[in-house]
Amino acid sequence: MASPSLQTPALSSRLGQNIHNMSFRPTYAHRTFIALKPEKWPHHKNKGRAAYLKRTNIWRPLCVRRPTEPGEPHFLKNSTQSPLSDAILEFYSSINDKDLNKLEQLISDDCVFEDLTYFKPLERKKIRQFFKQLTGAMGKHVSFVIDGVLEGKELNVAVTWHLEWNNEFIPFTKGCSFYKCSKKGEKLMIKEARVFVESPMKPGDLALEILKIIISLFDKFPKLAESFLQKPDAIVLLFKKIYKWLIEPMIFPFLVYYTHFWTYVDRGLRYVLNMLLKILKLFI
Structure with missing residues (x-):
């Protein structure tokens, strides 16, 4: 875990205000998300790690309101005071509301949606079909709940989430999604998406053994490995x-x-x- 000296002043003030008001509840440790440590800390006028992290500000964690009663909306407009994060929260809110028309308005025409449970990324024509199947499978009582939102540079957002049935956590439904947005006038739209979903299979150390076997086969048969990697x-x-x-x-x-x-x-x-x-x- 990062030391307290790595916590940025901006992060401290935001978290302190959220906890004081009790209107937002972070579902992760407040020192979990920090900028990556460089090999050498650069020399600048304001020396120190905290000053460097404040200056770079690679990722900025945001808190999301969680529902406290059944039927209460999961997301509130302008809850994060960030247009980029609000656009992503509106995206998940549309999924929970089963509003496919609103979803289409949040996705750009050239969007590439990469769900790693599929072999190939989904393009615009198949994205609507995917969300139609997803909202149908969720039924009336299942909703996405956001655990954390992090903003990066160039309109990039990372989101951790899970599914709940009647505000009860559903096992094996944790996930992490990365989004790249683009501007269409004043409106933000999702241009790229990559979704990682928790696997119900927990191979543990077996996964490392399988990886070791596969890499050894790659080393013995490099030509077959290249052809496989080009077309997995x-x-x-x-x-x-x-x-x-x-x-x-x-x-x-x-x-x-x-x-x-x-x-x-x-x-x-x-x-x-x-x-x-x-x-x-x-x-x-």
């Missing part, structure tokens, strides 16, 4: 071809045989039961 979705097509050429020819006959096998078993059991009934009738 080709591995999926390769598995499909392997299934079609090798597995399907073996599985399909087996399934046919398995189905016929139980048909014959059923007939045999019926025949045996009928014979037993006839024998019992002779003695009764």
Whole structure:
């Protein structure tokens, strides 16, 4: 954790005001988000780490109001006193309200939406379909809740979030999104988006072992590695071809045989039961 000397005056005043007013509640530690430490602190008139961080101000954390009662709106207009963050919060508010028309107004025509649960980024035509499926899957009681918002330079915003059902946290729904916005007149619109969603699978150290094996294969077969890295979705097509050429020819006959096998078993059991009934009738 960063030392208290790394905390900027601007950050201290903002957090102090938010906590004093109790109108905004940060859901992260107040020293979590700071500028990255350079290899050497540059020389300038106001020496010191705090002065350097204040001068660079790479990322600026903002607090977001959380609902306290069921049915209360998750976001309030101008809650962050920042047009860039307000545009992003309006984006999530539109998702919670299932307002697809408003969502379209917040997304630029050349927007590229990269959800890492998909192999390829979504373009404008597929983005609306994606959000239509998302809002449909959320139902009436699921909402996005913002945990933290950070503004960067050049209209960049980072958001941490999770999903809640009736204000109850849903496991495995934490996520982090990065947005790059552009101006259309006085209006801010989302131009690029990259979404990271928490995986329900928790491989832990196994992930490092798998990475070690993959890298060793890359080192042994560099040409195959280059072709794979240029087209990573080709591995999926390769598995499909392997299934079609090798597995399907073996599985399909087996399934046919398995189905016929139980048909014959059923007939045999019926025949045996009928014979037993006839024998019992002779003695009764």
